[in-house]
Amino acid sequence: MAxxxxxxxxxxxxxxxxxxxxxxxxxxxxxxxxxxxxxQEHHATAxxxxxxxxxxxxxxxxxxPKGIPPDPRVNHLAVHTEDHPLSYFDFEGDIPxxxxxxxxxxxxxxxxxxxxxxxxxxxxxxxxGERASGKHVLFRxxxxxxxxxxMDPPVDPTRELVPDDLRPVEATAVDRLPDGEGxxxxxxxxxxxxxxxxEGGRATAWGGGRAGRGDGAADLGRWPVLRRxxxxxxxxxxxxxxxxxxxxAGPGHVLLVDDLLFLDGHRTTSLGFGDRRHLLxxxxxxxxxxxxxxxxxxxxxxxxDGAAVLDAARAQGWRGVLCRRAESPWDExxxxxxA
Ligand code: MN
Numbered sequence: 001m002a003x004x005x006x007x008x009x010x011x012x013x014x015x016x017x018x019x020x021x022x023x024x025x026x027x028x029x030x031x032x033x034x035x036x037x038x039x040q041e042h043h044a045t046a047x048x049x050x051x052x053x054x055x056x057x058x059x060x061x062x063x064x065p066k067g068i069p070p071d072p073r074v075n076h077l078a079v080h081t082e083d084h085p086l087s088y089f090d091f092e093g094d095i096p097x098x099x100x101x102x103x104x105x106x107x108x109x110x111x112x113x114x115x116x117x118x119x120x121x122x123x124x125x126x127x128x129g130e131r132a133s134g135k136h137v138l139f140r141x142x143x144x145x146x147x148x149x150x151m152d153p154p155v156d157p158t159r160e161l162v163p164d165d166l167r168p169v170e171a172t173a174v175d176r177l178p179d180g181e182g183x184x185x186x187x188x189x190x191x192x193x194x195x196x197x198x199e200g201g202r203a204t205a206w207g208g209g210r211a212g213r214g215d216g217a218a219d220l221g222r223w224p225v226l227r228r229x230x231x232x233x234x235x236x237x238x239x240x241x242x243x244x245x246x247x248x249a250g251p252g253h254v255l256l257v258d259d260l261l262f263l264d265g266h267r268t269t270s271l272g273f274g275d276r277r278h279l280l281x282x283x284x285x286x287x288x289x290x291x292x293x294x295x296x297x298x299x300x301x302x303x304x305d306g307a308a309v310l311d312a313a314r315a316q317g318w319r320g321v322l323c324r325r326a327e328s329p330w331d332e333x334x335x336x337x338x339a
Pocket of ligand 1: 042044050
């Protein structure tokens with residue numbers, strides 16, 4: 001039976017997932033030639049998106065660690081998993097820790113699909129969903145491992161790939177606050193400056209100065225908070241700049257996000273700092289590294305009044321004040337006034 005494996009892997013006294021006791025059979029949707037698909041975002045030990053296609057009365061399933069690719073230039077791994085019952089189509093909930101797939105499951109998208117090809121090695125479908133649409137192919141590369149490739153152009157034809165060439169911009173040290181209007185000032189906390197790219201719920205980070213390892217990406221093992229930060233962004237692509245400072249209590253670091261360099265397919269680096277901060281603020285980035293912890297990441301505030309920030313930095317022993325013109329693009333170095 002197609003669902004034996006689904007049943008064997010779960011303890012239905014403990015998991016809220018649906019059982020397999022519904023009468024098997026083809027749904028009205030499949031019978032009418034409009035079979036359904038669902039994508040469930042699953043915050044298990046490792047974040048993934050479960051992609052399920054209704055076929056022959058079950059949900060044929062793949063776990064896609066980085067989600068449905070929005071761009072034909074980037075293919076994503078898709079690991080074939082056990083067939084699920086049709087009743088799983090609407091499932092959302094918290095699978096208890098310690099059970100198979102423990103973690104939160106949320107609906108990410110649903111819709112119908114057309115089949116262009118279906119074999120043991122290749123499945124080509126056209127999705128009609130809200131977030132996932134267009135022609136996709138899954139092709140088997142070995143064992144349970146498949147790849148998922150978007151065949152259509154991106155929904156947004158001006159979409160750019162997530163950049164990997166952005167690095168922290170070194171501040172220019174000056175001995176006094178800049179004169180005049182139009183400056184936005186923030187605290188230089190004295191931590192490690194990083195640029196963090198997030199795609200498919202995964203982080204890549206690059207440091208400057210002490211944090212960096214040449215041009216290569218930084219070792220995330222040093223900053224576990226970045227993994228949690230990335231998973232919390234769901235399928236949103238972004239690149240942010242920020243500072244990693246030691247957590248005020250306990251081990252680990254807090255990520256203080258200063259700037260937004262890329263958002264969902266588009267660089268923001270040529271916008272003025274004020275406009276970038278406006279976009280950043282709308283993302284409302286704040287979260288905890290663990291449920292019982294102080295904030296693991298938050299958006300660092302900016303102020304018009306540099307003198308007040310400098311007074312606070314002197315009183316608190318912070319490194320100083322960073323000032324940027326509201327119109328300045330990303331690559332214009334900020335001014336650093338040491339405390
Ligand atoms: Mn899953």
